[in-house]
Amino acid sequence: MPDPDPFGVLIVDDEPNIRSGLARGLADDADVIETAGDAEEALAKIDGGNYPLVIVDVRLNCEMSGIELLERIVAQRPQTAVIVITAHGTVETAVDAMRAGAFDFILKPLDLNLVRQQVRKAREHYQLRVENQQLKSRLADSGQISNIVAGGAAMQDVFRQIRQVAATDATVMIQGESGTGKELIARALHDLSERSTGPFVAVNLGALPETLLESELFGHEKGAFSGASRRKPGCFEQASHGTLFLDEVTEMSAKSQVDLLRVLESRQFTRVGGEQVLTSDARVVSATNRSVQQMVDEGAFREDLFYRLNVIPIELPPLRGRRDDIPLLAEHFLEQFCTRHGRPQKTFAADAMKTMMSAPWPGNVRQLRNVIERMVLTSAGDVIEQNELPSELSKPAGSGNTVVGTLADAVEACERQTIEAALRACGMHREKTANMLGVSVRTLHYKMGRFGLR
Template sequence: MPDLDPFGVLIVDDEPNIRSGLARGLAEDADVIETAGDAQEAIAKMEKGEFPLVIVDVRLNCDMTGIQLLEHILAARPQTAVIVITAHGTVETAVDAMRAGAFDFVLKPLDLNLVRQQVRKAREHYQLRIENQHLRSRLADSGEISNIVAGGAAMQDVFRQIRQVAATDATVMIHGESGTGKELIARALHELSERSGAPFIAVNLGALPETLLESELFGHERGAFSGASRQKPGCFEQASSGTLFLDEVTEMSAKSQVDLLRVLESRQFTRVGGEQVLQSDARVISATNRSVQDLIDDGTFREDLYYRLNIIPIEVPPLRGRREDIPLLVEHFLEQFCTRHRRDIKRLSAEAMQTMVAAAWPGNVRQLRNVIERMVITAAGDVIHENELPSELRKPTGASGTVVSTLAEAVEACERQTIEAALESCGMHREKTAKTLGVSVRTLHYKMGRFGLH
């Protein structure tokens, strides 16, 4: 946990007994407590010190009311939590204060236990906000995002997009083959956003029949259908203020697509069997492993829904397009599974690593992960050798189509395939490809000639 600044509370009330009583009662709940008898004194103290929480009486015997002071505080320091004190006869004023941005309100005569509960709640919110700021700063400044392992140019470009988009509420569609880590990208977008303290809800739309999908997304009321023995909130409701990840979004039926489009446009929905209109401000991130344009051309996916979901597209490269990351991934999964299965495997042999780098990996990172776990469990010694790898991995080929037998040939095969993938993703535009690969155009021309890629 990061070191937090002292949690300071400023108590503003024109009655000295209330100020002193609250200061004594809250001594265990704050690091610093100061008091002020009017708005001007409070403003002066806030200019000199940091007070994440201010407790202010609605009625102050001065030129500025408590509500006006609240508005002044939030205009100058929007992150400040303000708890309003009000008498029973002015509850409507407290409601107005809540609408103006107050954190909460308490009624006179004051119940100290209730006030302490509100202060602790405000302190928890403050700590969470500071921890999230530290987390976002650490992740954004490092070369890593979440638990995504990568070092090559292809994934660094994805990281750049994540950092650019995460702080916004823009709807994102993640495109990539099965097993490339699309959910990890979605989670990284969530973790680096202001929503990171709220829920991240993931649902695989391809795994749900249409009869259950509506209930899963929007919830249902008790008795809405056979087996609905209780009210159940749906994913949109659970993810409100957070992030909703819709995996395999292109597998939805035509009716479900219409329902989803309506919610995306209005941010309103009703539970199955219910009449109450509910709101959700969940940020929607979707993913697909299919060509959406082909589905639109076939009439199986709505073009207007695609435009709603694909405001920001992120393309995740397949593992064969980021072979330079394979050794990093191998080391990561070795450590992970050796810990999980209590094994002491130190490394792959040079020949085994060479084979891993040159393999086709049709199942992408998921396949590599499964292979490493299997090898950790079944390997005879503390080094995994080439003959212990699955048979489907032991036939790597070089640029000429011959079996790779040296590390140099494996590197050459990796280099050729990386350039091919970059050229394809950049539409054969050489300057864009060179920039993507981090090389000069002249170097790219030389490599293309060497590998016969002109």
């Protein structure tokens, strides 16, 4: 894809021979090349031009050093890549420059082939960023976001929220039942943000025991504990300049909640077994399938942590609350799995689609996806008939029982029946049951105790 604007490179060095030599050597790797002899001249040119890449020497013979110039550029134009040039004796300074936001550093004496390689790498990043911006525009024009399939009013409201907050760095908490697609929403927030070229790191807090959670989030040093054979960066470190998605955030222990709160407040942490204080600017997006406010009221979740995480709340509706999306999702999954499994494309009979539209779907989109894959593999013809659907889809939630009481009572009754059925199907094996239901074992234990299913 061609660049919409010329790829400009600005070379900043107080030695004329280096400036002119680099300009000649990079002639084939940039559309526009300009030079500056000091920081002030460089800033003036940056203000008046378009330079996706700036190459700057650490030592400039002027009041402002190369490092100070780097910091100014990063602060004012964070999308600009800066390559730092340094002599052998200032490698430590170059490492500091990387921490300050430099794209890379190159040692003197300069190897022109290496410089060209780094310039081409920076240009590729620039082109990727441009393509991402174009993709965002097309998605915005189409009314869709990322690869989320939806057309109904309920999800369009969610899409509007995503577009409103994606460009900010505010923490977001996504609440919704298991299987509603909370990670897809988190990825959409990342893809539509200025962090889209950075990492997206996801961690399921409910799947980790407390003994491993600290190491997973903050990393550890070699020898920090038995089995720590090497240094390992944690999720906060890996997600710097990107997005950190904390799934099942309500499954943390009280101690882990304190540790997370401290990092969110200070943006500082140390690896397990280490002393060096590290920082991370990762944007934090969390998710849970539980009522956090209820957990706060019950003393099971810290109120101050809740406020830190819940700056921007996004409520994701269950599939039964967005039934007009079921045909779109069903056709999408049908095409996807027919292609994946090498089967002829199939369609749904009208009565089969009607049954799916009225089914309770306690497992939400995840359950729908699994049902469609099963139908692709087991249905005999090109049309999936109503009698080929799983029998549970024909049973309304709570069938066989008269539900009297509040809506919360009805939901709780349905939840209890779903867990009971899953336990029977899995031979009372709790880990298998948790996997089937899309929850952590800890959540399953909590629900079993609440419903007296021990």
